[in-house]
Amino acid sequence: MTTEQTGPLRIEDRGTHILATLNRPEKRNAIDQDLIDALHELCADLEAAPRTLIIRGAGGDFAAGADIAQLRERRAPEAREGINTRAFMRVHALPMPVIAVLDGYALGGGAELAYAADIRIGTPTLKIGNPETGLGIIAAAGASWRLRELVGEPLAAEILLAGRVLDADAALAAGLVTRLADDGSAALEAAERTAARIAKLDAAAVQATKRVLAAPRVAHPEIDLAEQAILFESPEKERRMTEFLERKQEQR
Numbered sequence: 001m002t003t004e005q006t007g008p009l010r011i012e013d014r015g016t017h018i019l020a021t022l023n024r025p026e027k028r029n030a031i032d033q034d035l036i037d038a039l040h041e042l043c044a045d046l047e048a049a050p051r052t053l054i055i056r057g058a059g060g061d062f063a064a065g066a067d068i069a070q071l072r073e074r075r076a077p078e079a080r081e082g083i084n085t086r087a088f089m090r091v092h093a094l095p096m097p098v099i100a101v102l103d104g105y106a107l108g109g110g111a112e113l114a115y116a117a118d119i120r121i122g123t124p125t126l127k128i129g130n131p132e133t134g135l136g137i138i139a140a141a142g143a144s145w146r147l148r149e150l151v152g153e154p155l156a157a158e159i160l161l162a163g164r165v166l167d168a169d170a171a172l173a174a175g176l177v178t179r180l181a182d183d184g185s186a187a188l189e190a191a192e193r194t195a196a197r198i199a200k201l202d203a204a205a206v207q208a209t210k211r212v213l214a215a216p217r218v219a220h221p222e223i224d225l226a227e228q229a230i231l232f233e234s235p236e237k238e239r240r241m242t243e244f245l246e247r248k249q250e251q252r
Helices: 033-048 070-073 074-081 083-092 111-115 143-151 153-160 169-171 184-199 203-214 224-233 235-251
Strands: 009-013 019-023 052-057 100-102 105-107 120-121 127-129 165-167
Touching: 009 033, 009 100, 019 033, 033 083, 083 111, 083 169, 100 111, 100 184, 105 111, 105 169, 111 127, 111 143, 120 169, 120 184, 165 169, 169 235, 203 224, 203 235
Parallel strands: 019 052, 052 100, 100 120, 105 127
Antiparallel strands: 009 019, 127 165
């Protein structure tokens, strides 16, 4: 994967992971059609060659929302297309983990992109929520179902129905982010340490675990057993377990 230095999405190959930076700082990284198109291109690459993905925003904000000028011009046919929805669903469905670094504003569509990640790391400046009803629309790109799963129905209802925006401490207390770092640089470092740790694991086992986590309750335990059956036959499982037992023997 080549490094893209210009355009709405800056992509860097960092070895253990791909770093994608929302790159519209003059608009607080508002998500427009060009950015959605770039996300689809990135997803196509990561579906073909799975890697851990870290997403962040340039200029001190993750994404302050969708591009309102474009949203104002959209009508019912565009709503039914699910322009942002489909892109965020594709991000969520990537084979390997997705880590979001959340600095500054993560509102509206920006919040919904953050919800699509598997792991979220914040900073003290974080403001995250869904004020869409104040603009005469609903949060239709994932918040209405993901947020309830992430923070529970009572808090999700307050965010979606009353437009509550969570600060960093509230987001941490709710489990919407798993940790807070001192600033954007420290949050990125924490995300990259996590990506490096993932890179040391068996990629097939990580991908199977992600599929199992995403499965509905009714699919369990059958999906767990089916995935485990495949892994039990893998040469990598044999190699890793043999190395583990040999290390234990040497320590005696």
